[in-house]
Amino acid sequence: MHTSRHRRITAVCGVASLAVVASGCGGSEDAAASEDNPITLTVTTFGTFGYDDLYSEYEDQNPGVTIEANNINGSANARTDAFTKLAAGSGLSDVVAVEEGWLGSIMEVSDQFVDLNEHGAADIKDNWVDWKFEQGTDPEGRAIGYGTDIGPQALCFNGDLLDAAGLPSDREEVAEHLGGDEGTWEDYFDVGREYTEASGKAWYDQSGFVWNSMVNQMEEGYYTAEGELNIEGNEEMRAQFDLLAEATADGLSADQEQHDWGNGQGFVDESFATIVCPPWMLGTIQGQLEAAGGGPESGWDVADVFPGGASNWGGAFLSVPASSEQPAEAAELAAWLTAPEQQVKQSAAANNFPSTLEAQAEIVEAGTPNELFNDAPYGDIFESRAEGVVAQFKGPDDSVIQESVFRPVMEMIDSGEATADEAWDEAITLLNDVVVNN
Template sequence: MFSRRTKTGAAVAAAASIALIATGCAGASDSGGGDGDQIELTVTTFGTFGYDDLYKEYEAANPGIKITANNIDTGGNARTDAFTKLAAGSGLSDVVAIEEGWLGSIMEVSDQFTDLTEYGIEDRKSDWVDWKYAQATDPDGRVIGYGTDIGPEGLCYNRTAFEAAGLPADREAVAELLGGADSTWEDFFTVGKQYKDATGKAWYDHSGFVWNAMVNQLPEGYYTSDGELNVDGNADLEERWGWINDAAAEGLSAAQTAWDWNGGKSFVDGTFATFVCPGWMLGVVQGQVEAGGGDVANSGWDFADVFPGGAANWGGAFLSVPTQSKHPKEAAALASWLTEPEQQVKQFEAAGTFPSTVKAEEELASSGEPNAFFNDAPVGAILAKRAEGVVAQYKGPDDSLIQENVFGPVLQKVDRGEVDADAGWAEALSLLGELVKN
């Protein structure tokens, strides 16, 4: 049964369903196979997954399979797409990527996804870090997703910008400057003020992503571990709200819009100097520099083994097989292959997505392979260190909605100086009450 906890969700889903029926949209697999015995498998991902070459490799090894790929720009838009098609009862691909932030809402309709234990996923259980496999297991013990990546966080920074401010630019020195293994958000903002005083420029791109990183470090974020809303009266959140508001008031935020950095130019022209980077964000940074016309061979960007507040996980995904698929066996085989350790290493090399399989993590930890874009930083080894001790926070059904539609718009106002901390917090709570049921 389709259910949502958002008050607006049912109306949106109903409207979307009508629109799909009116346009005659059929299930993604309704086209059947191709010529002869060929089977077409459709795959929907989002952001930067790095699968293009892997699709070709799989097709070459499996001549009876043709893969048709669809990539949606952001995880938030992918969430909307998935729930619109779940409401309509058609249109989902044979393989659908699910983002960690909205996995909780997917679990409310887990019966609309294939139980992958029917296709042998239990034989691979030991491949993944234990909490990753557990995340994709519903309350009835059904496993609905093959784990792709996890999101340990390090710090992307612009060496050229640091040098212009008279700050050390060597990545080891940058890590030490920010407090090393004991780095705190106070350290981060203190150095940011030094940078702002020296250059007159912003320290980070916008407050939304920094806030998200802070929330992810808490034992419990927008929800308690038993699934209860955990925002109003949450002293840890309120304390961090004060930190991010103070930093914005100091001019440390460049007030960029989430996922829109002036066509990538803000990564090129020195608009900001640092960027919070889970592994999958490394590919985003490179893509933005390319889009902004920057010199990819000498971008100025680097990656340091440090993160304010300690270890944190942001994001990660799963490959699922909706029950709408007409080819569940073949879809499960493709999803399983894409998430094997060997393929996860290749995915990392293509997009920076850090593996969730133990063998792939161990390989990257020992390789020290330099990343030319990030000034030859050994990003795999750095991320392996950043992943030590990381366990993903429980994400409730509307976790991503709260981040994007409750705190997101208010933090934009904070960055623009339109609300102070108290007014902003009150506005966020008001939006929470409008959009999310207790």
């Protein structure tokens, strides 16, 4: 996790990945940033971005630009911070990280962000997987975000716990036992019942993350592709909701607190055996294990499988608010941080998976095993899981619905406070209170 700090970093002119240089680099009327002409750029991220060393590298290459780097605890808090400052008309950093889950709400005010096409985005768009660049482009064709990572989902599991329960524990065997490429959520829950019956322990950490994964997998999630709410009366979504509620009622959920897991104890005290795993979750688990005194001996691994097939959860963008007083320099910094070379380094630091094709290929070719996860071939697994991923449309209140409607409802299910019918009714009530009538 980053902390607020100040660094001196210089904008780089002529970076290979940039086709059009920013203001201050060849062709600008303004003098380039230098020790004699210093500027300050502010950057706001959230969670674990892995940018600390990149800031230092940028600093070492060129003196003259001071970066004030701020990290916010969690995506939801970052969303609140961004929209509070947008409403106030001031206070946003020169470069702001935007999470996929609230990108839709940013798109509604996309005119308050710089069109990165004016700073070379159109010339480097082929760096990214096509759907990632498209996600960061508004309906008017304005590119308002450079992609950082993507979140193709795999399944993390504790091999020691599966082995003790008499179930397959080798990652290839785990994938096969869960149905491989044809595996369904029914398969996942049925194997979970095998595990729970044999061990007396929970299968997954809590229902909220499972639910989020199930929704992300649908062709249309909380919103239709046309931007209409898509929950009430949605038979497919309700069927998945009931499927998960039934599994939880059968004792498969450990009722852990999201993003906490008992300060990591859930990963070392045998509370649960599996957790849905977009690549950035591996970095989260690493932090949790460290907090709880765990490590490679804790038994965690990751399998190239996911119930129901390809699914993406998460991934972020770097945007430049129109309020920035130095948009060209900010755009250049955002492009540098998200260029393939930097994405490879970010992946090593944060355990996320790049959104640029060149960075993905380099990670796969390197074949560096992840020691914390039983030497899992990280690049191979997430390259495989990225196949077939299609970006789901995220509406303006997508993250609000997940956090303020379905998170409390899933907590009700996990605690046994409500039946599936009662929980669904509560979800519709909250949806109306929080979104429809707000």
